[in-house]
Amino acid sequence: MSEVTIRKQRIKRDSVKVRLIVFGVLAVMLILCSIFSEYLTPYDPYLQDLSIAKQGPSSEHLLGTDRYGRDMLSRVIVGSRASIFSTLLLVAIITVLGTAIGVICGWNGKVLDTVLMRISDMFLAFPGLVFALAVAGCLGGGLQNAIIALAAISWPKYARIARSQTLAQKETAWMKAAKLSGSSTVKIIFVHILPNIIGPILVTSMLDIGTMMMELAALSFLGLGAKPPIAEWGSMMSDTRSLMTTSPWITFSPGIAIFISVMIFNLLGDTIRDYADPKSRGR
Amino acid sequence: MKKYVLHRFLQLIPVLIGITFLSFAMMRLAGSDAIIELYGDKGAVAEEIIAAKQAELGLDKPFLTQYLAWVGGMMRGDMGVSYVSGKEVFGTFISKLPATLLLTALSIGMTVVISIPLGVLAAVRHDRFTDYFLRFFSFVGNSLPNFFVALLLMQVFSIKLKWLPVISKGLSVQSAMLPTLTLAIAMSAKYMRQVRATVLEELNKDYVIGAKARGVRSCVVLWKSVLKSSMLTIITLLALSIGNLLGGTAIIESIFMWDGVGKLAVDAITMRDYPMIQAYVVWMAIIYVIVNLTCDLLYHALDPRIRLGVSEG
Numbered sequence: 001m002s003e004v005t006i007r008k009q010r011i012k013r014d015s016v017k018v019r020l021i022v023f024g025v026l027a028v029m030l031i032l033c034s035i036f037s038e039y040l041t042p043y044d045p046y047l048q049d050l051s052i053a054k055q056g057p058s059s060e061h062l063l064g065t066d067r068y069g070r071d072m073l074s075r076v077i078v079g080s081r082a083s084i085f086s087t088l089l090l091v092a093i094i095t096v097l098g099t100a101i102g103v104i105c106g107w108n109g110k111v112l113d114t115v116l117m118r119i120s121d122m123f124l125a126f127p128g129l130v131f132a133l134a135v136a137g138c139l140g141g142g143l144q145n146a147i148i149a150l151a152a153i154s155w156p157k158y159a160r161i162a163r164s165q166t167l168a169q170k171e172t173a174w175m176k177a178a179k180l181s182g183s184s185t186v187k188i189i190f191v192h193i194l195p196n197i198i199g200p201i202l203v204t205s206m207l208d209i210g211t212m213m214m215e216l217a218a219l220s221f222l223g224l225g226a227k228p229p230i231a232e233w234g235s236m237m238s239d240t241r242s243l244m245t246t247s248p249w250i251t252f253s254p255g256i257a258i259f260i261s262v263m264i265f266n267l268l269g270d271t272i273r274d275y276a277d278p279k280s281r282g283r
Numbered sequence: 284m285k286k287y288v289l290h291r292f293l294q295l296i297p298v299l300i301g302i303t304f305l306s307f308a309m310m311r312l313a314g315s316d317a318i319i320e321l322y323g324d325k326g327a328v329a330e331e332i333i334a335a336k337q338a339e340l341g342l343d344k345p346f347l348t349q350y351l352a353w354v355g356g357m358m359r360g361d362m363g364v365s366y367v368s369g370k371e372v373f374g375t376f377i378s379k380l381p382a383t384l385l386l387t388a389l390s391i392g393m394t395v396v397i398s399i400p401l402g403v404l405a406a407v408r409h410d411r412f413t414d415y416f417l418r419f420f421s422f423v424g425n426s427l428p429n430f431f432v433a434l435l436l437m438q439v440f441s442i443k444l445k446w447l448p449v450i451s452k453g454l455s456v457q458s459a460m461l462p463t464l465t466l467a468i469a470m471s472a473k474y475m476r477q478v479r480a481t482v483l484e485e486l487n488k489d490y491v492i493g494a495k496a497r498g499v500r501s502c503v504v505l506w507k508s509v510l511k512s513s514m515l516t517i518i519t520l521l522a523l524s525i526g527n528l529l530g531g532t533a534i535i536e537s538i539f540m541w542d543g544v545g546k547l548a549v550d551a552i553t554m555r556d557y558p559m560i561q562a563y564v565v566w567m568a569i570i571y572v573i574v575n576l577t578c579d580l581l582y583h584a585l586d587p588r589i590r591l592g593v594s595e596g
Contacts, residue, residue, distance in 0.1 A: 118297060118301070119301075121297075121298060121301070122298065122301030122302065122305055123305075125298050125301065125302050125568055125571065125572050126302070126564070126567075126568045126571070127525075127526035127527065127529045127530045127567055127568065127570075127571040128526055128527040128528075128529070128530030128531060129527075129530035129531060129533065129534075130529065130530040130533070130548075130563070130564060130567045130568065130571075131564065131568075132530075133530070133533060133548060133549070133552060133564075134306070134309065134548075134552075134560055134561075134563070134564040135309065136552070137548075137551070137552030137555075137560050138309050138310065138312065138557075138560070210425075210426060214428040214429075217428055217430075218428060218429070218430055218534050221428075221430045221534065222533075222534060222537065222549055222552075223553065224552065234428075234430075237430070237431070237434070238430075241434070244434065244437070244438060244442070245442050248438055251434060252434070252435075252438075255428070255431040255434065255435075258428055258431065259426055259427055259428070259431065262426040262427075262428070263422070263423070263426040266422070266425060266426050267422075
């Protein structure tokens, strides 16, 4: 390897680091904003004042007001809690659940493995949102049920990654050494397997945040997620669709909020993937 | 190859059983109050009438018996009647299916037209301005929820410019335009990246350098070798995305009032019309499984390495 190549590589690695810091900070800011949303709103997001209903964006109300005269900026900020928080919760659930099932399958093998993998095949046989729609439809609306619906269709991917990684780990020399030295199964799984397989799984879940946020918003948009008056971006959009012709800012501000958040999490996900796996860079 | 086809068909059986069982169990769990749905409040009707209705609908039999009866009915095209309209569920579903299939086909067509040339262009102009520009757009497209795109397009083309109708009136070119475009934008954004990655990988192979060293012009290498060998992967990736499209049409159909199965399902969910939801889930899953199987078999039939048994998998 020539010196020029090495230097080029170093520059590239540094640029990935810079991106990682920038997008990481942005994502943390979004999350903080969703946690402290109540304290950040300029107005009360639920306070109705019909005298200022449907006003366009102005210096007083940066994103205008909705049909009840509620400040849109405040509503969008408060909406971040339902949207961002439930997405992160959803991703955490599928990551933990999928990984647990995958590790158990890979470690145990035999009948349990076959049964669980066939079940995951079953879930994978349903196209995309179709099954989530049905689950949400059966359970009825509500943010909680939307999370359950999306978790039901998303865990098999994680189970598969975790399973194949565990199988690979099982064959390594240190695993045999650990077994020979008499480590218990629990210790082997938590100390030797999990730390070694968690990388690719976390990268996958980072890449999934954006998609999950959009799907959750889509369910809410269809009336199968958060219900009004709770401010959630997807339901806010479907709620105000009838006003789109006369006051488009009411419908589009939550949409832009979704777009920006999804983009930040997607950028972060891509950067983390590049950082973890330099081969995929620029793909 | 024959063995492989047989193997794949045998694999289909447990998956189909799984799909039907899962759909049935889910609806039974949710729709156990079918009688209440039918008569309104439980207290309003006598116990005997409820029991009689339960016997008539077969709800008093054990779960597995009910499941088998339901699967048997499904095979004969009998999936019960809608709680809301009282019409045959299967007939209604089949009558709406062509509209959804048309929308899916149009979106795939448009995706191919948009994403393959752009993806190849981005790969050829790798790490130059065109590449960054196209990747930026693909990234933006990937971060936009499709219902937002739908509303944006509606705002621009129907409300501001008044070129196209806001809601579709029957199956016409004008009303198909916006839903197709919406679905194609999201799909192209994702697909363009995959096309780019596939072509780029092929361009980095040794034979390309070899051909260039021998003085073969780049465009000849691209058309004769690179595209030919990456097309198979590209087509497979496209086929695999059909599933997401089938699910994604539901929301777009209900926004644009496109009269297909997606809108039917969303309406059914709002009205808690369980037999209708059931039909939608089961049939969409079956269509998806069949499409995937066909693609897989085609892939195997087309790839000479696999067809001739040079290497397995």
